[in-house]
Amino acid sequence: MKVLFCLLALLTGAIAAPLSPDDTSKTFKLKSLVLSPSNSSFNNLYLEPYHIFPGANYAVLSPKTATNPGIIGYLNGTAADFADRNTDLLFNANPSPYGFVIDSVNATYNPILINAGNGTTGIFIDQGIIKYHSPMSGGFYACNNTLEFGPAVQLFYKPKVIDTPTGCSDVELVVASAQ
Structure with missing residues (x-):
């Protein structure tokens, strides 16, 4: 009878905080998908770090x-972080991971960084697209x-409060195979 109660407790816990396949910590690459204005030269590019000084990189998009690669x-x-859409996006690095950092310098210049250590919390995957869980988020460009x-x-x-600069395009970061 104790075994049955233990099994029931485990199943109840699993049902209380389900994780979809997109929300697991499987590895992946990120590929650009241009939204608007249309610019094919920004489409299907892979996220890469662009070294600026030790432990710090700009996030750039490059052909694979x-x-x-x-x-x-x-x-x-944690499971609670995944449920609350409050996870970090990290990248494999040696000896420690690098994080996806949303650097809100000011209202108009907000480069994404890939820096040593943790990233900005609130990054999650929604239907195969990287999102930032913030009421001010207008996505990426x-x-x-x-x-x-x-x-x-x-x-x-x-941020939602700015327009995409002239010559730039809004993009989504699409989850792609890690291979």
Whole structure:
């Protein structure tokens, strides 16, 4: 009888906080999907770090190649974090993970960073798309930018209160296979 009660308790706990397949901490890569304005040069690019100094990188979007295959990420958090859409997006690095950081510098310039340590909490997957759980979130956008080592397609956070800058496009980050 005790075994039956233990089994029932385990099943009840599992039912109370179900996790969908998209919400597990499986590894994946992130690929861009342009929303608007249409710009095919920003479409189907993979998220990569762009080194700026030790432990710090801009998030950029690049074509997938043998030498640039896209960074592998995963969601990290407790069962409660997953249920509350309050997880971190982390990336494999050696010796410790790097986090997806939404750097809200000001109302108009908000680069995404991939830095050593934890990322911004509140990142989750909804129907295969990376989202930021914030009432001010308007998603992400990509722009051609000249960075320290040359041109790149840089990824930015878009608060709802700003318009996408001219020459840039709103993008979604789509979960893709880690291979």
